[in-house]
Amino acid sequence: METMDSQQSKLDLPADHTLLILDDDAPFRTRLGRALTARGFIVSAVSTVAEAMDIARMNPPAFAVLDMRLEDGNGLEVVNDLHTRRPDCRVIMLTGYGNIATAVAAVKAGAIDYLAKPADADDVVKALLAMPGSAPEPPVNPMSADRVRWEHIQRVYELCNHNVSETARRLNMHRRTLQRILAKRAPH
Helix, strand or coil: CCHHHHHHHCCCCCCCEEEEEECCCHHHHHHHHHHHHHCCCEEEEEHHHHHHHHHHHHHCCCCCECCCCECCCEEEHHHHHHHHHHCCCCEEEEEEECCHHHHHHHHHHCEEEEECCCCHHHHHHHHHCCCCCCCCCCCCCCCCHHHHHHHHHHHHHHCCCCHHHHHHHCCCHHHHHHHHHHHHHCCC
C-alpha cells in the first residue's frame, strides 16, 4: 500500500495547489475530497453555488472540480466567477448528464475538461494537471456500458425523488422493467 508521501511524490503539483470541489452529492464529494487531499491538494469541499462563490471571492483556488447541475444553480456560474478573479484557475466540470451540449457549454465557460460522474480521482487529477493542448489518456479501467447505463438510471431515479413511474416515463421505459433494474446490484 502506498503512503500519502509516495502518492504526493508522484504528482508534480504547482506551489499553489488549492482546490475547490463543488458537488451536492455528499458521499461523492467526501470521497473525492479525501482522495485529492491524499494526492497533495489543499481541498475545500462545498455543496452549493453560494458557498463556492464565497470561496471564489475570498480566496480563489488554483484548481476547481465543479458539478454542473446543483439545487441552487449551475456550476457554470462559478466557472465565470473564478475566471474573473483568477484567470489561471484550472476547472474541471463534472456531470451526471453527459451530453455534447453541456460539454460545449462547460468548455466555452472556461473549463479545461468535462468528465461524467462518477469520476475516478485519478482521472480528475490527470485532467487537472494535463498540459494545455495535450490529449487526455484513455481511462485505465473505464466503466462498462452496463455500468454507465445503471449509473444514469440511478441518477434519474434520484432526481425524480425515487418515483418509479416518473423515472420510467422520463427514461421512456416500462415501469416493471425499471423496477427489475432497480432491484439488481450495480454491474461492474
